[in-house]
Amino acid sequence: VTPPSVDVLGYGVRVAAGSVGDAGGIVGGAAPAHTYAIITDANVGPRWLPSVMRSFERTIPDVRVVSHQIRAGESEKTRATWSLLTDWMLSVGCGRDTTVVALGGGVVIDLAGFVAATFMRGVPFVPIPTTLLGMVDAAIGGKTGVDTPVGKNLVGAFHQPAAVLVDPEVLTTLPAFHVRAGMAEVLKHGAIADRDYFNAASAFASAVHHALEEGSSFPWSGEEAGEIIARSIAIKTGVVARDERESGLRQVLNAGHTVAHAIELATDYRWLHGAAVSVGLVAEAVIAERSGVARAGTAAHLRTALDAAGLPTRLPTDVSPEALVAAMHTDKKVRGGRLGFAFLSEIGCVAGSTEEGWTTFLPDRDVRTVLGDLAIEGSSLPHTGI
Ligand SMILES: NC(=O)c1ccc[n+]([C@@H]2O[C@H](COP(=O)([O-])OP(=O)(O)OC[C@H]3O[C@@H](n4cnc5c(N)ncnc54)[C@H](O)[C@@H]3O)[C@@H](O)[C@H]2O)c1
Ligand SMILES: [Zn+2]
Numbered sequence: 001v002t003p004p005s006v007d008v009l010g011y012g013v014r015v016a017a018g019s020v021g022d023a024g025g026i027v028g029g030a031a032p033a034h035t036y037a038i039i040t041d042a043n044v045g046p047r048w049l050p051s052v053m054r055s056f057e058r059t060i061p062d063v064r065v066v067s068h069q070i071r072a073g074e075s076e077k078t079r080a081t082w083s084l085l086t087d088w089m090l091s092v093g094c095g096r097d098t099t100v101v102a103l104g105g106g107v108v109i110d111l112a113g114f115v116a117a118t119f120m121r122g123v124p125f126v127p128i129p130t131t132l133l134g135m136v137d138a139a140i141g142g143k144t145g146v147d148t149p150v151g152k153n154l155v156g157a158f159h160q161p162a163a164v165l166v167d168p169e170v171l172t173t174l175p176a177f178h179v180r181a182g183m184a185e186v187l188k189h190g191a192i193a194d195r196d197y198f199n200a201a202s203a204f205a206s207a208v209h210h211a212l213e214e215g216s217s218f219p220w221s222g223e224e225a226g227e228i229i230a231r232s233i234a235i236k237t238g239v240v241a242r243d244e245r246e247s248g249l250r251q252v253l254n255a256g257h258t259v260a261h262a263i264e265l266a267t268d269y270r271w272l273h274g275a276a277v278s279v280g281l282v283a284e285a286v287i288a289e290r291s292g293v294a295r296a297g298t299a300a301h302l303r304t305a306l307d308a309a310g311l312p313t314r315l316p317t318d319v320s321p322e323a324l325v326a327a328m329h330t331d332k333k334v335r336g337g338r339l340g341f342a343f344l345s346e347i348g349c350v351a352g353s354t355e356e357g358w359t360t361f362l363p364d365r366d367v368r369t370v371l372g373d374l375a376i377e378g379s380s381l382p383h384t385g386i
Helices: 019-030 044-059 079-091 106-121 132-138 168-173 176-193 195-214 223-242 249-254 257-266 273-290 298-308 321-328 364-377
Strands: 005-008 011-015 035-041 064-070 098-104 125-129 143-148 151-158 163-166 339-341 344-346 360-362
Touching: 011 019, 011 223, 019 044, 019 098, 019 125, 019 163, 035 044, 035 106, 044 064, 044 098, 044 168, 064 079, 079 106, 079 143, 098 106, 106 125, 106 132, 106 143, 106 151, 125 132, 132 176, 132 223, 163 223, 168 223, 176 195, 176 223, 176 249, 176 273, 176 298, 195 223, 195 298, 223 249, 249 257, 257 273, 257 321, 257 339, 273 298, 273 339, 273 344, 273 364, 298 344, 321 364
Parallel strands: 011 163, 035 064, 035 098, 098 125, 125 163
Antiparallel strands: 005 011, 143 151, 339 360
């Protein structure tokens, strides 16, 4: 069987079960270098770095491979860690002929990507994502960066990877709540682009959820997992290829994210991003239906699919609609005091047009009313998954 492979923006995204064991050949072919600097974290390193190292030694024995393990977690995605990593690369003699490899989730990818973008004014970068979110989102599109005390992702650069190596098998060691959180972005990709794929991804997500519930191992090396992941990546790459620097179309990837970011901010980031996106997709679809933008039934369809995937679909209990609206005012999409949303018009289609843009703007009062009604319907507990 030929592994699914998506090629976009001049770099290959290779999706193949077991490919971590061929990392040396794949990375070496896509980004030849004298030194490979592999950056990973304390959860991923012990599990997956040895097989990556063995593969480099086996396939390209003459090159130098150095690795560095950072602590795990969003709190490490800082300028301090960036400077620690660049100092480490300098101290071990990395030069312009170095390729940076990220082995980890979105945190390691964003950070290592920013290191690659800036080290000696830019060296090649190859992410090997180890979370579902990393595979379908963070590794795709070329955005790199770090957080600051003022906000997330405020310092960074665009730096397209030389290749992306996706091995679904690494998800066997990923904690269940991170698997579900990644599924929210997979379903978002279906919702903005392809109704049939949305339904297939929804059936897949529910099968994954059931396996996780029963504590049985999910067959991540199976063909279906590879296909679902590859299609999700193709949707994101398709959008990014048409709008690499986020001037227009790329906004459609923000579906569900105005409400999601507000939830994250208002709950002090106690919610996992994917869980907040799940609630955001449903809440924004209700707002879109009430505004006459989305077809009736869109929100109900989304809620059924996200519920079946074990994701939350109700607003947090401990946050008022007023607090959410206030948090939304810090969103990048605010224009002229009105709140911006990347709405769906139905499952598989986004609302908007090339002329008018892909963002719909609404006054506070319309948004607050709908959020108030949703809050009465019932709420989710804080969804950290722990
Ligand atoms: N650049 C982009 O376009 C983009 C897009 C989306 C998200 N992001 C960023 O991604 C980050 C979130 O990424 P994430 O959800 O992958 O978080 P993460 O990198 O923190 O990974 C989640 C947790 O899982 C652990 N882990 C990762 N892979 C594992 C595996 N295979 N087995 C066991 N444990 C594993 C990690 O150590 C961590 O504790 C955020 O910082 C976000 O801003 C970036
Ligand atoms: Zn997201």
